[in-house]
Amino acid sequence: MEKNLKKLTNHIYYLPHDPKTDRPILSAICGDHQTLLVDGGNSDKHANLFLGELDQYQITNYHSVVLTHWHWDHSFGINQMNLLTIAHENTKIHLEKIKKYEWSDEALDTRVEKGQENQFCSDMIKKEFGEDRNITITLPNITFKDKYEIDLGGIRCVVKHVGGDHSDDSSLIFVEEEKVLFLGDCLYPSIYTHQPQYKIENVRHLLENIKMFDAEIYVLSHESPLSKEDFMGYIMLLKLICDLTEKHQRNHLNLVNELSTQLNRKLSQLEEELVYCFINGLSVD
Ligand SMILES: [Zn+2]
Structure with a gap:
């Protein structure tokens, strides 16, 4: 996976995601006066890699770092960044809770057993940090409830809380002038x-909520940035599975058959997984 900073638009740069240790995309939105960073990275190393790359491009004068949500891979690097941090109020609440945690193998394994930690996240934390697990969680300085607007000089960013299944604090960052929407993991x-x-x-x-933002490029944290066309395809698929899950409920076979008929092909592995997630989400009554 590439480590080098890439140019997304005239005013936006990003460090691509790295699935080896589940590192998300980190981005820099550069206005005429100041630069806004999107997400803090999954470790000191990840944050340093990003800041080092930005330095090579002479991108400095940071306004702040904004968090898309609280999960470790987006927040463990903020201590190293040492910048003003902006996040949704729930992001702060979640980080306050995990700030007290220990991160040794034993502590992680115990939390996984108790269902407080996700197995994949635990494995990735061990892999990213190795033996030297020096993790300091820094809390956001500025929190918002619904949205927050930042003018970087010629480039305006809207940070909007949207929540969703992935994390209740998920927030989007929309850059109107560049028509780019950062979706985090929402x-x-x-x-x-x-x-x-x-x-x-x-x-x-x-x-x-997402429909309200008219973008040309959509950035999901754990994949390459998507064109409008590709993103709309993804949205249509989610909408279709919503409708078919509502119709067929737990009848997996009928659901999959109708989805396959509508798409006019065999389902991909991703589509199969999406179907399972929707069936898992049906309420039991
Ligand atoms: Zn996440």
Whole structure:
């Protein structure tokens, strides 16, 4: 996976995601006067790699770092960044809670057993940090409830809380002048439930929120940036599975058959997984 900074638009740079230790995309939005960073990275090393790359491009004069949500891979690097940090109020609440945690193998394994930590996250934390697990969680300085606007000089950013299944604090960052929407992980399923899941009403609400932003490039944290066309394809698929899950409920076979008929092909592995997440999210009554 590439480590080098890439140019997304005239005013936006990003460090690509790295699945080896689940590092998300880190981005820099550069206005005429100041630069806003999106997400803090999954460790001191990750944050330093990003800051070092920005330095080589003479990108400095940081306004702040904004967090898309609290998960470790987006927040463990903020201590190293040592910048003003902006986040949704729930992001702060979640970080306050995990700030007290220990991160040794034993502590992680115990939390995984108790269902307080996700197995994949635990494995990735061990891999990213190795033996030297020096983790300091820094809390956001500025919190907001619904949205927060930042003018970087010629470039305006809107940070908007959208929530969703993945994390209740998920927030988007929209850069109007560049028509870029940063989605963090908000479109991914929940990870702290017994099984990964999507709830139909949550996904519909999220898609309504996303529709309000007219972007050309969509940035999801754990994949390459998407064109409008590719993103719309993804949205249509989620919408279709919402409708078919509502119709077929737990009848997996009928659901998959109708989805396959509508798409006019065999389902991909991702599509199969999405279906399971929606069935997992059906309420039991
Ligand atoms: Zn996440």
